[in-house]
Amino acid sequence: MTTEAAYLKQYDASRFPAPLVTVDSVLFTLHQQALCVLLVERAQPPQEGRWGLPGGFIDMAHDDSTRATALRKLTEKTGISPAWLEQLDTFSGPDRDPRGWSLTVAWFALIAWADCQPRITSVSDARWVPVGALGDYPLAFDHGEIVAAALRRLRQKTMYSLLPVYCLPDTFTHGQLQEATEIVLGQPIQRKSLIRRFEASGMFEETGESLATGARKARLWRRKPGVDIHLFSRNLLAD
Amino acid sequence: MTTEAAYLKQYDASRFPAPLVTVDSVLFTLHQQALCVLLVERAQPPQEGRWGLPGGFIDMAHDDSTRATALRKLTEKTGISPAWLEQLDTFSGPDRDPRGWSLTVAWFALIAWADCQPRITSVSDARWVPVGALGDYPLAFDHGEIVAAALRRLRQKTMYSLLPVYCLPDTFTHGQLQEATEIVLGQPIQRKSLIRRFEASGMFEETGESLATGARKARLWRRKPGVDIHLFSRNLLAD
DNA sequence: ATAATAGTGTCTGTCAGACAATATGGA
DNA sequence: TCCATATTGTCTGACAGACACTATTAT
Structure with missing residues (x-):
């Protein structure tokens, strides 16, 4: 032994x-x-x-x-x-x-x-x-x-990723992600900045569906399966 | 009871x-x-x-x-x-x-x-x-x-802070911090970018001394006592 | 003076902030 | 049509990358 x-x-x-x-x-x-x-x-x-x-x-x-x-x-x-x-x-x-x-x-x-x-x-x-x-x-x-x-x-x-998407249902709109992010950060953010990041992240795909929340219908998105979270090299709300 | x-x-x-x-x-x-x-x-x-x-x-x-x-x-x-x-x-x-x-x-x-x-x-x-x-x-x-x-x-x-200073002695030069950062990251960085961050961090003060390593003498710096590490809102080497 | 390293000036590129402009769909 | 919300265009500002330029000191 x-x-x-x-x-x-x-x-x-x-x-x-x-x-x-x-x-x-x-x-x-x-x-x-x-x-x-x-x-x-x-x-x-x-x-x-x-x-x-x-x-x-x-x-x-x-x-x-x-x-x-x-x-x-x-x-x-x-x-x-x-x-x-x-x-x-x-x-x-x-x-x-x-x-x-x-x-x-x-x-x-x-x-x-x-x-x-x-x-x-x-x-x-x-x-x-x-x-x-x-x-x-x-x-x-x-x-x-x-x-x-x-x-x-x-x-x-949340400042350097789109982490709040993991609080959303499988399919969601830009507006829902913006709302989620604003609730987490406790302050409004620029929708344009969010959408730029959303595109750049490569994490999402359109479902083809759209959702009427109030006025104009919003496109629905989902996370691409198997794609990891994207980390940005700059923060939002850097001040 | x-x-x-x-x-x-x-x-x-x-x-x-x-x-x-x-x-x-x-x-x-x-x-x-x-x-x-x-x-x-x-x-x-x-x-x-x-x-x-x-x-x-x-x-x-x-x-x-x-x-x-x-x-x-x-x-x-x-x-x-x-x-x-x-x-x-x-x-x-x-x-x-x-x-x-x-x-x-x-x-x-x-x-x-x-x-x-x-x-x-x-x-x-x-x-x-x-x-x-x-x-x-x-x-x-x-x-x-x-x-x-x-x-x-x-x-x-190291991409979003000056963490490698904690690998340096109490007093050190910009050049030593640059070298430390480059060793950690495994690639050269822009000295100018490093010094900009060094100033902006508010973490350091001059000792008044200087150190002759090779040619021109370099100023010596130390960490200000009680000052926390500064986190930048952008990364170096973002690519 | 020269070489070598320290330190500065400044232009460019990227991307967030700001907000105007346009598009869409229901009442 | 009108309004509310979605989406896009685009200007500005902050700051990293790049690199040229100046300063200092030992030889």
Whole structure:
């Protein structure tokens, strides 16, 4: 038996103290002109009754990675996979969870409201909360900080990509993307600048359909399958 | 006793299986016109004899966060704190470590070669490896992937900030920053563009001294204390 | 003086901001 | 037709790329 094999045979991870590891996600969507985040009411201690991010422990028997854990937990709540999912950061320390030294891997996700609305309303412990109304929800642990970090990431990335499309349904108009972008950034943007980027990105194709929202019909677009997000070399709203 | 307090009293984290958690850092520096990464030869199994990133387990009695773990491990090897330290990503899964389901929090760090060189040469198991020579070093676990991710982060961020200054000594010249930037990006940049950004960043002040490297003396600069890194709204080398 | 490196001036190209002009479709 | 919204045209400004030009210092 090699040294390596002998070592592994006698190795017992449970002999060492380990931090409490969780995976939490900040899932955003857009609904009624507001940026919303998915919160879950905690049914068990610790912090029973407070609101928190959807997440939980890694299921080592089934999860391939913390991404899988995040997806599993989000799918339980929304019924579908988010259109966008990226790792945000980790948050750790001896005091953030009363059970002891803990570490959470935080993920940042986007989804179209229409795609998961039926499931959310049927899950009574989950709720979409407009980010402006977060003050009314006492958040568990350091989840407020995590949401704040996710918001910064979303806003920063919206400056140099068309990330808000991942909050829109499969087909959408320029106007919907403009509205989504303005809600995320919290200020109006130049439609012309957006459309220039939209063309330059190479990410989209026309469906041939069009949508009458108010006056003139607007063309409908979809994301080209298999095409990655385009990052621009300049920011919007550079000031 | 409240429900919460009762719950915490009976809670025993060790009853639940937990992933193996480590903290690893990718520390870069510049030396002899090359971008180098600090590697450590593994003295213990698993993967004894292979090279890996400096890192290890969280010391829950002393580390306030995984940042503290990263700093502690880096300081052991280099003798000083890195000039730049940010979280890179986490890497996790059942197969990346032979001991079982594991998760590593990866940090990305920069330091000036002169600031830690004496210590490194005296620590026989640590070595600066030029990134071009990484092929000669069989890396443990998925540390090759982690280094690749750190390199992408470094190069991307160099496009919209003056991040390579954190690889320079306390005082430095425009020429040294240009050289550092060119080594990181792997291609020449316009000195004029760099100096325009240097001025606009507001991050630096003259020392009053100057340095004769070859011909005309160059002014020496230092980072203004307490001033954060400046992010530009456009990339260099946008193409 | 010459060479070599430091530092400046300035023109061009790209793309975001601004907003005017035109197109379309329903009432 | 008229209005609201969609879409396009085009001018301006900021800033990176390019490169010529001037300044300084060791030899």
